[in-house]
């Protein structure tokens with residue numbers, strides 16, 4: 001299908017509301033999030049595997065961890081962000097690290113005071129921090145990676161505007 005990765009660089013399609021791009025592509029002519037002129041570029045390495053592989057988790061998380069590197073597919077994308085969304089991402093990342101630091105401090109204080117309830121709070125604060133960091137790191141959300149293309153579920157509608165639809169009767 002579309003596994004001509006070199007010339008696929010500037011090829012993109014729409015598949016309903018999904019943006020279809022080569023799995024190694026540069027999407028930095030617009031802010032990925034809002035479509036405004038970008039000021040920064042961000043590499044995104046994304047892994048995806050067929051959802052059925054999650055069933056392995058029921059068998060054993062260890063087996064899942066051993067098998068998924070062999071069956072997962074990778075996309076390497078570079079996306080642009082405008083000044084506003086670059087700043088928002090930085091704020092999110094700082095808040096994430098702050099919460100992780102707070103969790104460590106809470107644990108220390110709780111241990112010193114022997115306060116069990118306070119100690120129980122630390123995993124929640126840690127989880128909130130890790131969630132923020134993960135969200136700051138993950139700009140692009142893919143639905144699937146297949147045939148050297150990535151199907152992207154989020155991002156500005158302006159990225160999809162004017163693109164040929166994969167299922168249209170006449171393709172450009």
Ligand SMILES: [Zn+2]
Nearest residue numbers: 031034082085
């Ligand atoms: Zn933006």
